[in-house]
Amino acid sequence: MTPQLTTLDRVQASLGRRRRKERLLRASGLLAILFAFAMLGALFLSLISTGHSAFVQTHATLEVYVDPDEIREDRLPRGGFDEVLVAALGRALDGVALDERSTRRRVGAILSNGAQFQLRDRVAADPSLIGQTITLTVPVSDPYDQLNKGAIDPDTPEANRRLDDDQIAMFTQLQAAGLISTPLNWGLLVNADSRFPELAGLKGALIGSAWALIVCFLISFPLGIGAAIYLEELAPRNRFSTLIEVNINNLAAVPSVVYGLLALSVFIGWFGLPRSAPLVGGMTLALMTMPTIIIATRAALKAVPASIREAALGLGASRQQVVFGHVLPLAMPGILTGTIIGLAQALGETAPLLLIGMNAFITSAPDGPLSSATALPTQIFIWADSPERGFASRTSAAILVLLGFLITMNAVAVFLRNKLERKW
Amino acid sequence: MTLLPFVLLLVGAMLAYAVNHRAAASLRSGGARLHSSPQYHGLFAALTVLTSALLLALVWLALDDVIIDHLIRRSLPPPDGDAASAGAMDLVMAEIHSLARGQTFGTPEPWKQKAADRLTAFRTGSAVALLVSLTCLSIGVLTLRRRRFTPELRARQGSERLTHAVMFACCAVALLTTAGIVAALLFETAKFLQKVPLSEFLFGLNWEPQIPIREDQVAASGAFGWTPVLVGTLVVTVVALVVAVPTGLFAAIYLNEFAHRRFKRVAKPVLEVLAGVPTVVYGFFAILVISPAMRRLGDALGLDVAPNSALAAGLVMGVMLIPFITSFADDALSAVPQALRDGALALGSTRAETMLKVLFPAALPGIVGGVLLAVSRAIGETMIVVMAAGLIARLTLNPLDSVTTVTVQIVTLLIGDTAFDNPKTLAAFALGTMLFLVTLMINILAIRVVQKYRETYD
Known part of the structure; x- marks a missing residue:
């Protein structure tokens, strides 16, 4: 007669195997994270070791x-x-x-x-x-x-x-x-590009990027906020506003190179704007940044509690007075955070700028948004393609400069979020 | 010079505000009852000036180059005989434009110099005319507003209507962007399909987008079959997903279920740094570190790895996608109600079992949506493959070989000076159309999956 196995016995017998499985899952998870960290570490180490010189x-x-x-x-x-x-x-x-x-x-x-x-x-x-x-x-x-x-x-x-x-x-x-x-x-920052690595610097690229970002900000910030306020606060809930909403979500996921094609064909081909100009680059980046800003602004507007709107409406304010006098100022920190993050993305964007010709070889800094220029990421692309040994370390150095700007912008965004944003 | 009209319209708007605000304020201090407070009268006037003048300036700046170009072309002597093709005309126009900028190479023919002078004159004329008409318009609108001003004027409602319209126009820009993308892509693709039949583009097995420079040139009529390019894109995408999906999911599972809160607080921002690195940096990382490492590894194993293998590009792209998938999966897992987790644990399942048998299936729609979005990103990703993948289209499934992708071809075909009338540049737009359509379908599918299969627990 075999002894009767109780449920407890059976559970106990399988316990070792089940715990092993758990440890395996846990280890794979940790391994995955460590792999990601290792890649990030390798990225930064290789950049610093080649770029520091x-x-x-x-x-x-x-x-x-x-x-x-x-x-x-x-x-x-x-x-x-x-x-x-x-x-x-x-x-x-x-x-x-x-x-x-x-x-x-x-x-x-x-x-x-x-x-x-x-x-x-x-x-x-x-x-x-x-x-x-x-x-x-x-x-x-x-x-x-x-x-x-x-x-x-x-x-x-x-x-x-x-x-x-x-x-x-x-x-x-x-x-x-x-x-x-x-x-x-200092030549790395104050010289313009050159055929000779020892003379090549980022001045032209920095000024070009600055112009493009200014144009991008001037277009995408007001347009993005306007569109977000309309959709979030004023639009009637109908087919049309749903269409716009779906459309904006799709725009956020369109590959960046497609925006480059748009700019090449519409801005340069049809409107006859100059090739390689930071103005065109900024306009292209603005179209790409706008969905980001709209989505961030809508989230910030949504986070403002309804009680504030109701209180203002109850005191007789019009819808727009409520928005511009109360909701918008309260949502501003969130909007600014989203905008800075959007601009940081725009600063690192390369592919659309290549298509509109912002990868030209230009040995003087641009003197306005309409003169030919490169931008930081396209300059990195040009240098990465150059065979001279000196350009390899300069590429890494330029990347470190670019990453420096991005980290600063993101740090400002995080600071704004932590300092100014109110929790309700 | 381009800035001047905008300065002018700002000044006009400020003037309008001041004039009407003053008028309203003085009426009110005279004891009259106004419908709207003075600042609304000012705002209403400023907004009318601003919107009408801005509209004029934008339309003008968008159209003046096109019109001037047209006028110059019409004024040119008709080129003789065969040279009348559009290409020759474009060449002449380019020469005239550079003459107008003051760049002369040799002595230009007198009629070209004359055309260039006319171009400069037209441009100056247009700029002056814009300034004059902006001033006239601003003053006109301003006087109209001032004349229409009465104490009963519903200025607040007026300015709110205008603001409403302006914000609606902002939304319309988003729609116009999509319309612009679709129009530009379809327009150029239609031109491409006039030169290359659709069946050859879709099913051709050769992609050699050279075009003959001379008529009698050997070797090059060009072949525009996108199959090898598509296959290359798929190879790179599959490699990227093989890296990114398991890594991203395991990382998300660990962060969501097992990680200490302190570890999570450090790990999530670090992963976000990975997401914030520009793709051009990943591309450089691929050629600087990963590709040589792959080659050395291949040599050690006795495998033949191409210097710009799909494996290296895909691996780096996978690293780029890890944080994307992790954050999607983490969000989806966190959205599963706590009750399910508690229930499973209360029944005696281990945490791994809870995760794999309860939470993960419940979060699956969100995770699948995230993976689909990652696929669309991988297909549309440009800089990593431009720098690390190959240029020659080869029909192969071997990830150790060099392949090319849709985005690489778009960029290489369009870099440098491009004319809009040869099949080479138009082919880039045809590829762009396919890219846009494929990513659009995947994005819509992803949103559908998330919406349709999301289980509702509450």
Whole structure:
């Protein structure tokens, strides 16, 4: 006769298996979260490890004799500025004969292509410098910059690196003479784009992005709030308002590249607005941001308790007086939070800007919303496509700048939400 | 210069406010009874000036370039014989435009220079005419408002009607955006279908959107069959979902059921950071870290991984979608009534059983909706694949190979200078139409699923 199994026995027998299952589920969940964290960590680590070196820039400090034979006052701003710099380098380097053209070119290539223009601007601003010796600090060119930052290893075989032994020896000599310094790279923020990585900066992209965001804000903020107030407070509940509502929800999910197609065909093709202009970029971003702002504003308006509306209506206020005098001011913190988050999204948006041509190569900062410009994300895209080694670290640095802006904007939004928003 | 009309209309509105406010205030201080308080009289006048002038300025600015362009084209001498094609005309117009900007290359022919001068003159004329007509309109409306002003005027109702109309117009912009998208896509797609038959586009197995530069060129009549592009998009999307869906769901289950409250308070914002990273950054991450890592892994395993494999692009896209799915699933799980959870636990089920057998099925519609929205995002995602996936359309299901996607093709076809009349650029719009339709259907389906299958407990 077999002993009768009670329910308790059966439960107890299965308990181990059931607990194992629970631990498995728990572990998978934790693993999933850790995977996401690890990816985020890898993202930031790789950006910082490649990008940090672009925040400093190798400079050479030279005693430059502004030779009156090469640079004549009556011919300014023309003159042999590159020859003067080569001569200055030659004085700093022992044992390098500058007689041959090829040697002169090799020595000159230590300095950035922009060095001669820096000297030219200084002499052109003050022609009395001609004939004097001045101290000039100029950026070195990209290969030497990489060498100084350790990205080119002198121990690798000569054929596999961009600088041969002689070139490294020249640079070491300059280093030994204390002429090489690596100050903070303000050029990253105050220079416009350039073909040469050591000169390329984000100024044009920052100004372009700023114009686009201003245009985007000026259009999407009033339109978004107006539409949200209409839908939430004033619209009659009928088919038409349902249609608009469905339409706005759909617009929020339309792929961004489709907005680019819209802008290309309507703004540029039909209205004849200029290509690559931040105005067009801002208008496109505004159309994309509007649904976000409408949805956030509606949520903020909904959160204002009905008692406030009823009290105001009871005192004889009209519907609009209720909205503009009471509901809207109370909902404002929520609206602003949503707007800032929407603008942060717009700042990071790339694809539609590519389609309207905001990825042009432009070496000067835009002087208005109608002149050609790039934006921060499109600049990142351009640099990411450039083969020069120096652009890889500059891309990471530009991304860090972009992320810095996004984090600041989101932090402001969170601050606003926590400080100003009222719970009812 | 473009800003000046807007400054003018602001000044006009302020003036209108001041004039009518003053008039109303002085009447009231004279002892008259007004229907509306003075600020409403001012507001009403300002709003009428503002709306009418804004309407004029916007219509004017939208149309003046088109009209001027048309006038210049009509005034040009008709090009001789074969050169009369639209392309040649566009070229001449582009030249005239750059001449008007002061960019001369060589010596332009006199008639072109003349056309450019005329263009500049038209533009200046248009700008001046706009300013003059704005001023006239503002003054006209202002005097009208001032003349119509009486103590009985229902100025508050008037201004509220106007505000109502303005806010309605704001809503209309949202509708117009959709209409604009549909119109632009359909218009260009129709032009594309005149050059390439629909059956070839939908069922063709080759996608080689080169166009011959010369008539007699070998090799290139171009092929516009979107099948390989579609397959590539699906491969990348499937890889992304294989990464994102399990990870996102397990993360949501853990956060919802098992996580300590303190852990949750840290983990949710961190996941949101992942959602806030711009896609161009993910694209760079893919080419900087993931693609090389995939290749090394492939080498170690003896597999041949393409440098821009679908796997790398899909993996990074999956990472981008994780927070999206997690937050949808977390919301859906939290929306299940507490009673169900309590009931299941009271019957002796473990927390895992409660989750998998009670909460998860109850939240399934919301979760499916979220996953569908993630699918539509993955299909429409652009920058990651532009940077990390390939450009050549290859008909393959192998994720280790390089594939291209719809969005990649749209961007590569349209980057750089584009004319609107060749099948290459029009093909981008045809792809855009398909993309719009597919994502729209998935979005509608997602909303339907959520609404229809949501169990109501209360």
